[in-house]
Amino acid sequence: MNINWFKYSSPQTFYPLAGKMIPWFTWLAVVLAMAGLYVSFAIAPTDFQQGEAYRIIFVHVPAAWMSMVIYIAMAGWAAVGLALNARLSAMMAQALAPTGAIFTLLALVTGSLWGKPMWGAWWVWDARLTSELILLFLYLGFMALQSSIDDPRRADRAGALLALVGVVNVPIIYFSVKWWNTLHQGSTINMGVAPKMAATMLLGMLLMALAFWVYTVAVALMRVRCIILERECSTDWVKELSTGGQA
Amino acid sequence: MQWASWSAFFNMGGYAFYVWFSFGLTALCVVWEVLALRKRSQQALRLSQLLAQN
Amino acid sequence: MLMAQGLACLRGDHLLFKNVGFELKAGGLLYVLGENGSGKSSLLRMLCGLLMPGAGAVFWGNKKIKEDAENYLPNLTYIGHLNGLKDDLTALENLQISARLAGNDVSSQESLAALTAIGIARCADLPVRVLSQGQKRRVALAMLWLTQSQLWILDEPFTALDVASTEVLASRLGAHMANGGMTIITTHQDVSISARATQTLRLSV
Amino acid sequence: MKTAKKNAWTNAWLTVLKRDLLLALRRRSDIATTLFFFVIVSSLFPLGIGPEAAVLSSIAPGVLWVAALLAGMISLSRLFSADFTDGTLEQILLAPQPLALLVTAKILAHWLVCGLPVVLLAPLIGLQYALPNEALLVLVYSLLLGTPALSLIGAIGAALTLGVRGSGLLVALLVLPLYIPALIFGAGAVAASQHGMSAEAHLSLLAACSLLSLVLAPLATAAALRISVE
Numbered sequence: 001m002n003i004n005w006f007k008y009s010s011p012q013t014f015y016p017l018a019g020k021m022i023p024w025f026t027w028l029a030v031v032l033a034m035a036g037l038y039v040s041f042a043i044a045p046t047d048f049q050q051g052e053a054y055r056i057i058f059v060h061v062p063a064a065w066m067s068m069v070i071y072i073a074m075a076g077w078a079a080v081g082l083a084l085n086a087r088l089s090a091m092m093a094q095a096l097a098p099t100g101a102i103f104t105l106l107a108l109v110t111g112s113l114w115g116k117p118m119w120g121a122w123w124v125w126d127a128r129l130t131s132e133l134i135l136l137f138l139y140l141g142f143m144a145l146q147s148s149i150d151d152p153r154r155a156d157r158a159g160a161l162l163a164l165v166g167v168v169n170v171p172i173i174y175f176s177v178k179w180w181n182t183l184h185q186g187s188t189i190n191m192g193v194a195p196k197m198a199a200t201m202l203l204g205m206l207l208m209a210l211a212f213w214v215y216t217v218a219v220a221l222m223r224v225r226c227i228i229l230e231r232e233c234s235t236d237w238v239k240e241l242s243t244g245g246q247a
Numbered sequence: 248m249q250w251a252s253w254s255a256f257f258n259m260g261g262y263a264f265y266v267w268f269s270f271g272l273t274a275l276c277v278v279w280e281v282l283a284l285r286k287r288s289q290q291a292l293r294l295s296q297l298l299a300q301n
Numbered sequence: 302m303l304m305a306q307g308l309a310c311l312r313g314d315h316l317l318f319k320n321v322g323f324e325l326k327a328g329g330l331l332y333v334l335g336e337n338g339s340g341k342s343s344l345l346r347m348l349c350g351l352l353m354p355g356a357g358a359v360f361w362g363n364k365k366i367k368e369d370a371e372n373y374l375p376n377l378t379y380i381g382h383l384n385g386l387k388d389d390l391t392a393l394e395n396l397q398i399s400a401r402l403a404g405n406d407v408s409s410q411e412s413l414a415a416l417t418a419i420g421i422a423r424c425a426d427l428p429v430r431v432l433s434q435g436q437k438r439r440v441a442l443a444m445l446w447l448t449q450s451q452l453w454i455l456d457e458p459f460t461a462l463d464v465a466s467t468e469v470l471a472s473r474l475g476a477h478m479a480n481g482g483m484t485i486i487t488t489h490q491d492v493s494i495s496a497r498a499t500q501t502l503r504l505s506v
Numbered sequence: 507m508k509t510a511k512k513n514a515w516t517n518a519w520l521t522v523l524k525r526d527l528l529l530a531l532r533r534r535s536d537i538a539t540t541l542f543f544f545v546i547v548s549s550l551f552p553l554g555i556g557p558e559a560a561v562l563s564s565i566a567p568g569v570l571w572v573a574a575l576l577a578g579m580i581s582l583s584r585l586f587s588a589d590f591t592d593g594t595l596e597q598i599l600l601a602p603q604p605l606a607l608l609v610t611a612k613i614l615a616h617w618l619v620c621g622l623p624v625v626l627l628a629p630l631i632g633l634q635y636a637l638p639n640e641a642l643l644v645l646v647y648s649l650l651l652g653t654p655a656l657s658l659i660g661a662i663g664a665a666l667t668l669g670v671r672g673s674g675l676l677v678a679l680l681v682l683p684l685y686i687p688a689l690i691f692g693a694g695a696v697a698a699s700q701h702g703m704s705a706e707a708h709l710s711l712l713a714a715c716s717l718l719s720l721v722l723a724p725l726a727t728a729a730a731l732r733i734s735v736e
Contacts, residue, residue, distance in 0.1 A: 041256070042249060052260035056269045063273070085353075102276050110269040117265055137683040144679050148670050153311065157733045158666050162680060165662055165726050169684050172715070176687035179711075183694060215277065222284045229291035234315070239299035242292040349600060352736050374602040383593025387525075389532040399594075401521040402601045404514055 010088055011228045012237050018221040025218035029211050036207030044200045053117045057201075060110040062209035063103045064128065067135055068170075070100035070216060074142075075167035078160030088224075090156035091231075093163060094146055095223035099216050101139035107132050127181040131174050138166045152231055302326050303348070303452060303483060307357030310343045317343060318504045319356065327451075327481040328497035330474075332488070335504035341487045342382060344504065345456050348485060349379045361452075375404055378448045382456045384441040388430040392416060392440045395429055400447045407447050415446035419469055435461040445473055452483045459490045467492060518603040519611045526615030536584065540620045541627060544577035548631045559636035566635035567645070567696035568689075573631075574624050574649055575685050578656045581620040582681070583674050585612065585664040586731065599735060605728040613661050613724070621653040637700070644699040644709075651709055652692040655716040658723035659684050665730035688715050 040058035047054040074096045081089035111129050112122045123129070142162055149155035232238045250256040259266045302325065309319035317340030325331050333341050346352040348359055350366050350373070359366045361373040386395045393412055400407045416422045421439045424432055429440065438461045445453065453474075459467050471494050474484055478496040486494075530537060551569045552562055589595035598608055628649050629642045637645065663681035667673035695708035 044249075046249065046260065051262060053262035053265055055259070055266050059269050059273045099280065102280060106273055106276060109272060113265045113269045117262055134683050134686060137679070141676075141680040141683065144676055145666060145670075148667075148672060148676055151312070151736075154733060154736055158730065161662075161726060161730055161733065162666060165684070168722065169687075172687050172718075173683070176690040176711075180690045180694065219280055219284065222281070222288070226284060226287045226291055229288060229295065233291060233295035234298055238292075238295045242296040243299050351596060351599060351732075371602065374600055377600065379596070379600055381593055381596055383591075383596070385593035385597045387529060387592060387594060389529055390525075394528070398521055398525050399597055402518060402597050404518065404602050406517060 010086075011091070011232060012235075014088055015225055015228050015241075018225050022218055022221050022225075025214050025221065029215040029218055032207055032211035032214060036204055036211050039200060039207055040204035044204050045198055047201075050118060053114065056110050056114040058204050058208050060107060060114055061205050062212045063110060064107040064132060065209055066212045066216060067100055067104040067107050067132065069213070070096050070103060071135065071138070071163075071170065072167060074100060075163040078163040081156060082160045082164070087153075087156065090160055091224050091227045092220065093160060094156070095220045095227060096216070097139055097143050097146070098223070099219050101136060101143065103212070103216075104132055104136040104139055108136065125181070127174075127178045130177050130181070134173055134177070135170070138170070142166070302362060303485075304360040305348065305357065306360070308344065308347060308354050308359070309356040310340050310347065310352070311355040312340070312343065316355075321502065321504065322357070323500065323502055325452075325483050325485065325500070326498065327483060328478050329483050330478055330494060330496035330499045331483075331485045332499070332501040333485060333504065334487075334501055339504040341504060342456055345379070345454050345485065345487065346381070348454055349377060350374075376451045377454065378403065378444065378450045378452070379454045380441055380444065380456065380458060382460075384437050386429045386437055386440055389428060391426050391428055392421065392432070393425040395440060396443050396447070399441075399444055403444075403448060403450070405447055405449065411447060412443075415443040416440070418446045418473075419443050419466060435463060435466070438462060439466055442470060445470075445477070451481070452485070453477065454485045456487055457489070458486065459488050459492055515603050515607060518601055519607055522598065522608050522611035523615050526612055527618065530615065530619040536581070537619050537623060540577050540581045541623050543580060544573050544624050544627065545631065547576060548573040549634070552634065562634075563636045563638075563641075563700065566632060566637050567641075567693040567700070570628055570631060570635070570645060571648075571652075571689055571693040571696075574628065574653065575656060575682075575689060577624055578620055578653060579660060579678060579681060579685075580674075581616070582660040582664045582677055583667075585616050585661060586668050587664075587673070590668050590735070595731070595735060599731065605731065606724040609661065609724045609727045609731070610720075613657050613727075616661070617654055617657040621657055625649040625653060637696075641696055641699045644705045645696045647709055648692040648695040648705070648712060651712045651716055652688045655688045655712070655719045656685060658716070658719040658727075659688075661727045662723055662730055665727045665734055668731070668734035688712065691715065 036058070040055060044055070044058075046052055074093045077089045077093040077096065080086060081093060108129065111132065115124055115126075115129075116122050142159055145162055146155045146159040149158055229238055257263060257267075304322075304324045306322045307319075308321040310317040317338075321344065323331060333344055335341050343352055347354050350359070350370060361369060361376070364372070366373045385399065386392075387398075390398070393409060393416065396412045396415065397407060397409065400412065413422060413425055416425050419439045419442055421436055421443065424436055424440070429437060432440065438458075442458060458470060462470065467490065471492050474486075475495040478484060478494070484494075484496070548570055551565065555561060555565070586595060589598065598612075599605060601608060625646060628645055632642045632645050660677070660681050663677045663684075666680065667676045670676060691708045691712040695705040695712065698708055699705045
């Protein structure tokens with residue numbers, strides 16, 4: 001009758017399952033990253049306008065993609081967690097947030113590293129960089145809210161709601177920033193990828209994006225395992241696990 | 248192959264700092280995140296071990 | 302009829318109680334007992350629908366209160382351990398606002414009569430800020446003379462009350478049950494309340 | 507039966523609105539604090555930047571909008587926290603009427619107390635910034651259309667951080683990024699009229715933001731309150 005008790009016990013079954021999946025995703029990420037790096041550095045041709053500096057896009061663009069994908073995935077897990085009152089989904093949302101924030105930060109830093117040689121300025125208020133900056137604020141807000149609420153159940157649900165509010169707002173924010181950008185800067189700066197991109201360049205970017213994606217899965221699983229351990233530290237199965245591992 | 252020599256590869260057409268910094272930082276973030284998580288899970292296990300002993 | 306089945310309460314990562322169930326029929330009184338921190342207040346809040354049960358469900362009639370809040374809430378009066386009074390408003394204003402929020406459009410005469418019933422009418426026009434703890438409690442409890450709801454859930458209603466007010470309140474509760482009302486109550490005091498059926502529920506893990 | 511229900515809803519809504527306005531009236535200093543904050547923040551900029559009218563009028567839309575936004579935000583933490591600590595929030599949650607509806611009454615009261623005075627005061631501050639008359643008018647319009655969205659979105663943040671330690675700063679972190687569209691369209695409207703362009707597009711986008719938040723924000727706020735009160 002009490003289905004809820006099953007849900008409460010599910011972290012226990014998920015913990016070893018995640019442990020088994022992590023090595024697979026890790027190695028897949030390594031292989032994809034190797035292939036991606038090989039294509040980006042050895043095969044992709046030099047860009048005739050930007051020289052070799054354009055190779056930054058092989059991390060910048062995938063990182064920017066991931067930052068958005070992770071936010072959407074986070075909101076998705078949050079919605080599932082809220083709707084079904086499933087603890088594991090909320091934990092997944094929580095586990096994704098720091099990785100998303102790191103990718104957002106990487107997109108920002110690599111964007112400005114790309115901007116400096118191209119436009120001679122470390123920071124330009126271009127629509128994509130500005131949106132990434134706001135996305136970083138959204139991630140930070142989510143993490144700050146979760147960490148300042150002591151009761152994990154309330155933290156899960158409040159964070160989930162915030163993620164949903166954020167995901168509704170992201171398109172509006174993006175649109176408004178674009179609007180603002182075209183008004184104030186005209187079309188002088190466009191950080192979009194060059195229109196005539198060689199197929200190998202696209203391949204490199206896709207491979208790197210896939211590598212990041214798989215890496216995200218692996219890291220999120222690792223973090224969700226940590227969260228499970230921390231939350232369930234007083235349960236018997238975790239105690240058994242921790243002492244059994246020692247002996 | 249795109250590169251005449253290793254030094255040309257490392258030089259990145261004069262953009263060495265920007266390119267290598269970008270990739271280096273990304274690698275650093277990845278390594279740091281994995282190590283930090285490993286440490287975090289060990290700490291969590293140690294905590295519950297302490298709880299189990301008491 | 303109020304029914305609870307298999308309720309469990311989790312606070313943080315520890316379990317306050319589990320498998321709590323009861324059935325309360327018209328005219329019934331339920332005492333909730335337990336030590337401090339055993340989750341009495343949490344149980345009451347759960348029965349109101351303010352707190353989500355870790356497991357189990359609460360039924361009003363034969364529908365879950367969560368799904369049928371529209372029919373449940375008009376039948377419920379809850380007075381928690383907080384009085385729910387605004388310091389800057391007078392006792393009368395507070396009472397009227399609380400009653401209106403609960404869906405009773407009361408006149409100021411009716412509100413004043415309620416304050417008189419619990420012996421606090423002379424404070425009616427004072428801001429609650431200046432009242433004593435016991436007086437504030439009585440202002441909050443005056444709600445019980447205005448409400449028409451069938452189920453009363455009261456968290457420590459007798460705290461800070463003097464002997465006279467305790468008796469007044471006990472007789473009001475008795476009258477409510479005689480009318481077919483139901484009451485769920487937590488208390489430390491030994492007060493006798495008459496009811497058609499009295500049950501006790503002791504909370505422990 | 508239907509009309510009886512509607513009456514009950516209107517009654518409860520009016521009760522909450524009247525209650526909050528009455529409370530604000532009993533504590534007038536709270537209104538004054540918000541207004542003073544707005545005036546002080548917007549007066550600091552000329553001191554930091556210099557008194558050249560051309561510079562001031564070019565930054566005026568942004569500065570005035572940011573000041574209005576911050577003034578609205580500092581008063582947010584009061585929106586639910588007093589009700590939360592004295593237990594009246596539980597009464598509102600247990601009222602038979604839909605919580606999202608009652609929440610709109612609280613938000614409207616907050617806007618009337620903290621938003622509207624800022625809107626009315628803004629043209630005076632705009633004069634200090636050498637804004638032309640037309641731009642002043644657009645400033646008032648834009649604030650009138652945009653500040654409701656600020657109160658509505660802010661309510662979500664206030665509800666989420668209820669009873670959390672450091673909630674004042676946390677609200678800023680949660681809510682400010684969500685304010686960006688309103689800021690862009692609002693300040694953009696004033697800037698457009700300064701440059702002799704029509705502000706209509708900006709203003710209609712701003713109105714759309716407010717309408718959208720009127721539909722969604724009360725629902726999110728109600729859900730957040732239920733989570734926070736647990």
